[in-house]
Amino acid sequence: MPANYHTHTPLCRHATGEPEEFVDAALAAGLTEYGVSDHAPQIPEPFDDWRMSVAELPEYYEWIGRARAHAAGRIPVRAGLECDWLEGCEGWIEDLASRYEWDYLIGSVHYLGKWDFDNPARMDVWAERDVEEVWSEYWESYARMAASGLFDVVGHPDLVKKFGRIPAGDLSRFYEPAVAEIAAAGCVMEINTAGWHKPCAECYPGREFLDLACSAGVPLVISTDAHAPDEVGRDFQRAVDLARETGFRQTVLFEKRKRTFEKLV
Ligand code: ZN
Ligand code: FE
Ligand code: FE
Numbered sequence: 109m110p111a112n113y114h115t116h117t118p119l120c121r122h123a124t125g126e127p128e129e130f131v132d133a134a135l136a137a138g139l140t141e142y143g144v145s146d147h148a149p150q151i152p153e154p155f156d157d158w159r160m161s162v163a164e165l166p167e168y169y170e171w172i173g174r175a176r177a178h179a180a181g182r183i184p185v186r187a188g189l190e191c192d193w194l195e196g197c198e199g200w201i202e203d204l205a206s207r208y209e210w211d212y213l214i215g216s217v218h219y220l221g222k223w224d225f226d227n228p229a230r231m232d233v234w235a236e237r238d239v240e241e242v243w244s245e246y247w248e249s250y251a252r253m254a255a256s257g258l259f260d261v262v263g264h265p266d267l268v269k270k271f272g273r274i275p276a277g278d279l280s281r282f283y284e285p286a287v288a289e290i291a292a293a294g295c296v297m298e299i300n301t302a303g304w305h306k307p308c309a310e311c312y313p314g315r316e317f318l319d320l321a322c323s324a325g326v327p328l329v330i331s332t333d334a335h336a337p338d339e340v341g342r343d344f345q346r347a348v349d350l351a352r353e354t355g356f357r358q359t360v361l362f363e364k365r366k367r368t369f370e371k372l373v
């Protein structure tokens with residue numbers, strides 16, 4: 109099984125489990141590597157209620173250290189962050205990147221302006237917004253995130269579909285420019301299995317986006333966005349099968365922000 113680089117810790121306030129339990133789950137799932145990528149702190153603080161604070165960063169790095177100690181060479185444990193792409197965040201991301209020896213950074217779009225559109229507590233805003241407009245804004249932001257060059261991996265590409273709010277018609281008008289930008293920037297993209305367990309009932313990204321990304325030569329990782337130990341290996345085989353069926357033949361491994369490739373079997 110490939111590496112799973114998108115997992116969380118209790119520091120984000122909506123995940124559970126001890127580092128030892130996450131490592132054991134990664135070993136049980138037969139993963140090549142286990143990477144921790146909790147929601148990065150965001151300034152100005154207080155920012156929201158679903159991430160660690162800047163002051164908790166040392167504790168986060170210690171948490172990863174505990175995982176490494178427990179793994180004891182049985183599986184590489186990689187250190188990452190899931191960073192939010194926000195207007196004007198570039199300086200902050202560079203600051204975060206310099207604070208520790210990260211193996212990779214994931215960039216995610218969870219915010220459109222001040223609205224965290226994937227937060228079930230903010231569904232009220234969906235009722236007021238035009239779906240077509242939300243999608244346009246989302247994909248423009250996503251493309252800018254890829255083009256920034258700040259992230260090794262772009263996270264859950266079509267997260268905007270989470271609650272099943274999807275515009276009518278051919279969606280390639282959104283996908284094609286985004287895939288072109290991801291490919292041009294040389295970003296790695298993830299298949300994120302969490303979407304199978306959300307109202308959209310489809311992994312992120314869906315098959316059409318995956319086909320375009322594969323044709324464009326975008327490198328791939330497979331991840332589960334685990335917020336608990338029993339989600340570390342969830343649907344991993346299903347995602348591997350989908351990736352192979354789409355035409356992907358390898359996945360990426362990260363160490364200190366350098367890539368190598370692993371054959372996808
Ligand atoms: Zn989360
Ligand atoms: Fe996310
Ligand atoms: Fe996540």
Ligand code: ZN
Nearest residue numbers: 190216263333
């Ligand atoms: Zn995520």
